[in-house]
Amino acid sequence: MSQATVLYDAPGRRARIRNAIVAAVFLLVLAAMAAWVITRLADRGQLDADMWRPFITASTWTVYILPGLWGTIEAAAVSIVAALVLGALLGIGRLSDHRAVRWFCGAFTEGFRAIPVLLLILFTYYLYAQYGLVPPSQLAFASVVTGLTLYNGTVIAEILRSGINSLPAGQGEAATALGLRKSQQMRLILLPQAVTAMLPALVSQMVIALKDSALGYMIGYVEVVRSGIMSASFYGNYLPALIVVALVMIAINFSLTAFATRLERRLRSAS
Structure with a gap:
């Protein structure tokens, strides 16, 4: 009942x-x-065996799928690490005792969080190309990483700030009574607890960063979606190619979520 x-x-x-x-x-x-x-x-004829046969040959994977998969993982990994660093700095900055630091971090966070990821990628692409800030061979990669870092970093900043604010006030008061400085309180007491509490939200944002790397398709970045479309153009099997790409992305995201769940359990048991 x-x-x-x-x-x-x-x-x-x-x-x-x-x-x-x-x-x-x-x-x-x-x-x-x-x-x-x-x-x-x-x-x-989209379900005929001939449409699926290219995916049981090694050349399809070595020429198309695996290079694109590496591009997706590389862009996502670099942007996730950079976004975690940027998010930690902005999140802590928004809790600073200095008004100027709080204002700058707040304006930066709210500004870039409101801009679509695709617009950030396109803007940085043309910015880097216009002023020659990045070698042409790394232009697409740098633009994807920058766009993903700016957006996801600002979202992570809000996640961490919310996690720190959700902690009992006695945590900070006890640290102050022990003579710890604000930076020591944040590094040793508040931030580790906030990360543990907000780990599911952080993992969700990492999954979003992984999926948003496919937006690099718009500027010619070779990632798994673009490589799947390229293989489909060669073999003429668009639907099977997209299904295979979707299954690959599902497997990666599931693995990332499973790893984060295990890490969360270990952190909670250790605390």
Whole structure:
């Protein structure tokens, strides 16, 4: 029997029957739509074995998929590390005792957090190209990393700031009573607890950074989506290529989430 919560009362017998009927109808409609889509794809030959055969050959992976996958992982890894550093600096800066530091970090955070990632990538791309700040061979990579770092760093700053503010006030008061400076309190007591508490949100932002690396497609950066499209153009199997790329991204994101879950459990057990 369903239990009442603060959000809603426990449904009665008629409500449970009605909910079961609605759920059954929804599942039937969803199954019918899936069957229709599969039938249409099969009629157009998109599910033929020949469409999938390129993905069981080594050349497809070594020429297209794996180089693009490396580009995705490389851009995401560099931007995630840089965003964590930038987010920590901005998040701590917004809690500074100095008004000028708080104002600058707040304006920086709110400004770049409001700009779409794609716009940041395009802006930095043309900025680097216009003034020759980056070698041409690294132009796309640097633009993707910069855009992802600026956006995700500002979001992480808000996550860390919220995590620190959510800690009991007694943590800081006890540290002050022990004679610790503000920087020592933040580094040794507040920040480690905030990171542990907000780790799920941080991991979610890392997953977003990984997926947003696909926006590099717009400036010619070779990542897994672009490499999948290139292989599809060569073999003429767009749907299977996109499905394979989606499965690769799902596997990476699942692995990252599983690692973070294990890390969170270890941190909580250690504390």
